[in-house]
Amino acid sequence: MFNRRFFLGDNSLTVSITSFLLLLAAPVHSAAPINNPAVGWDHLWHEVIIDITIIGVIFSLITLYFMYKYRRRHPDQEGNPPQMSTAMAIGWAIIPVFIFMADDFYLAANGWQLWNNYRQVPANRMEIKLESGMYSWDYTYPNGVETQNELRVPAGKPIMLRMTSRDTLHSHYIPDFRVKEDSMPGRVTYLWFYPTEPGEHIVSCGEYCGIMHSYMVGKVIVMPKEEFNQWYNQEAAKLAKTGAAKEA
Ligand SMILES: [Cu+2]
Numbered sequence: 001m002f003n004r005r006f007f008l009g010d011n012s013l014t015v016s017i018t019s020f021l022l023l024l025a026a027p028v029h030s031a032a033p034i035n036n037p038a039v040g041w042d043h044l045w046h047e048v049i050i051d052i053t054i055i056g057v058i059f060s061l062i063t064l065y066f067m068y069k070y071r072r073r074h075p076d077q078e079g080n081p082p083q084m085s086t087a088m089a090i091g092w093a094i095i096p097v098f099i100f101m102a103d104d105f106y107l108a109a110n111g112w113q114l115w116n117n118y119r120q121v122p123a124n125r126m127e128i129k130l131e132s133g134m135y136s137w138d139y140t141y142p143n144g145v146e147t148q149n150e151l152r153v154p155a156g157k158p159i160m161l162r163m164t165s166r167d168t169l170h171s172h173y174i175p176d177f178r179v180k181e182d183s184m185p186g187r188v189t190y191l192w193f194y195p196t197e198p199g200e201h202i203v204s205c206g207e208y209c210g211i212m213h214s215y216m217v218g219k220v221i222v223m224p225k226e227e228f229n230q231w232y233n234q235e236a237a238k239l240a241k242t243g244a245a246k247e248a
Pocket residue numbers: 135169170171205206207208209210213216
């Protein structure tokens with residue numbers, strides 16, 4: 001009872017611990033010029049796994065120790081627990097709770113920091129429009145080139161997708177880049193990722209959108225810069241030609 005009221009009543013202490021931990025966490029992700037969210041995500045995930053493993057092992061060992069130490073030695077034995085003073089009872093409740101809550105705040109502060117990375121798109125990005133529909137991803141590049149279910153991007157450049165949908169809710173999910181964001185009719189949402197090396201990555205719809213939802217897949221093709229530029233200009237030239245043909 002008492003410890004619950006203590007915690008609910010003492011917001012200023014909680015706030016000051018949080019601000020302190022935020023200060024500690026702040027420099028972690030601000031060193032590099034581009035804060036790659038995928039790296040931050042992996043880092044935070046490992047930290048969570050390590051922390052819950054340590055906490056789990058500590059709890060298990062203490063529990064096992066108590067089970068052994070206070071075991072019943074014969075069937076009619078009656079317990080004789082040590083009497084605790086009020087101060088001791090409060091101490092045993094509050095101190096461990098604070099230790100674990102400090103870790104929670106630390107992880108939460110890192111999570112907020114990471115979320116900021118996800119929302120702050122680097123200025124030197126390439127912006128590509130995406131319209132999703134049942135059941136395809138339709139991309140439009142700044143020069144007007146369009147692709148379907150295939151997002152070609154240059155390595156070493158942050159890529160931003162401005163997304164909407166022509167029918168229902170979809171979610172553009174690129175597991176390798178640790179990004180997933182809904183696209184929906186009547187609204188423009190965005191996501192960004194940072195492809196650093198050439199390669200292929202799966203895109204999948206992460207929001208149930210209809211009977212063919214599980215077939216709504218595509219890929220991100222990360223190309224070396226020069227190769228991408230070549231492809232990009234080639235496609236633009238094709239587009240100009242068909243445009244001219246249409247006009248004629
Ligand atoms: Cu979908």
